[in-house]
Amino acid sequence: MDLFSDRISLHLPDSDIVYFPSFLTADDADFYFKQFKRQVPWQQDDIKVFGKVYPQPRLTALYGNNGKAYCYANITMQPHEFTKELLQIKTKIEKHTTVKFTTCLLNLYRHGKDSNGWHADDEKELGQNPVIASITLGQERYFHLKHKKDKTLKHKMLLRHGSLLLMQGATQHNWLHQIPKTAKPVSERINLTFRVIP
Numbered sequence: 313m314d315l316f317s318d319r320i321s322l323h324l325p326d327s328d329i330v331y332f333p334s335f336l337t338a339d340d341a342d343f344y345f346k347q348f349k350r351q352v353p354w355q356q357d358d359i360k361v362f363g364k365v366y367p368q369p370r371l372t373a374l375y376g377n378n379g380k381a382y383c384y385a386n387i388t389m390q391p392h393e394f395t396k397e398l399l400q401i402k403t404k405i406e407k408h409t410t411v412k413f414t415t416c417l418l419n420l421y422r423h424g425k426d427s428n429g430w431h432a433d434d435e436k437e438l439g440q441n442p443v444i445a446s447i448t449l450g451q452e453r454y455f456h457l458k459h460k461k462d463k464t465l466k467h468k469m470l471l472r473h474g475s476l477l478l479m480q481g482a483t484q485h486n487w488l489h490q491i492p493k494t495a496k497p498v499s500e501r502i503n504l505t506f507r508v509i510p
């Protein structure tokens with residue numbers, strides 16, 4: 313069997329995005345969801361939007377192997393040391409990429425009101441063409457992409473339990489992405505975004 317057969321290239325212009333719907337088996341994804349739900353010291357930081365301060369609409373945590381902080385949206389996070397489970401997943405992802413990840417930002421979306429607004433992961437510390445590897449555990453949620461300049465270019469997809477979405481090349485220069493809120497009653501979703509902070 314070809315292990316890479318369910319590797320789907322999105323073929324969106326000015327980007328390089330690849331989706332692996334069944335990157336983890338359902339059993340492994342269940343196991344990791346439970347582990348991270350329990351083991352991670354989830355925090356809720358405040359973000360500043362147009363000068364006003366709000367609690368971020370999700371919980372987060374940062375892990376890494378080089379002690380480097382990650383700064384975005386006025387938040388500076390200090391990393392915890394990678395756990396055994398995060399290292400297992402990191403090693404598995406690295407078989408599909410040319411980079412070695414140093415850092416993982418975790419997101420916990422508790423319900424449909426939790427979200428992640430339009431942004432690009434283009435912070436300076438991620439370097440020129442950042443590679444972001446994003447794992448979904450738990451509830452499926454919609455992932456939206458829109459081109460920064462050409463308003464006709466947009467894409468929506470459901471991110472499945474156990475899936476991997478790889479964003480690389482010029483993607484962060486040219487596209488924004490978000491996890492919108494949903495009015496449907498939905499359960500918890502954990503997202504892991506592996507990054508390189510050299």
Ligand SMILES: O=C(O)CCC(=O)C(=O)O
Nearest residue numbers: 419428433446491503505
């Ligand atoms: O939850 C997701 O799938 C996206 C997370 C994300 O875009 C981020 O943390 O930068």
Ligand SMILES: [Fe+2]
Nearest residue numbers: 431432433489
């Ligand atoms: Fe992002």
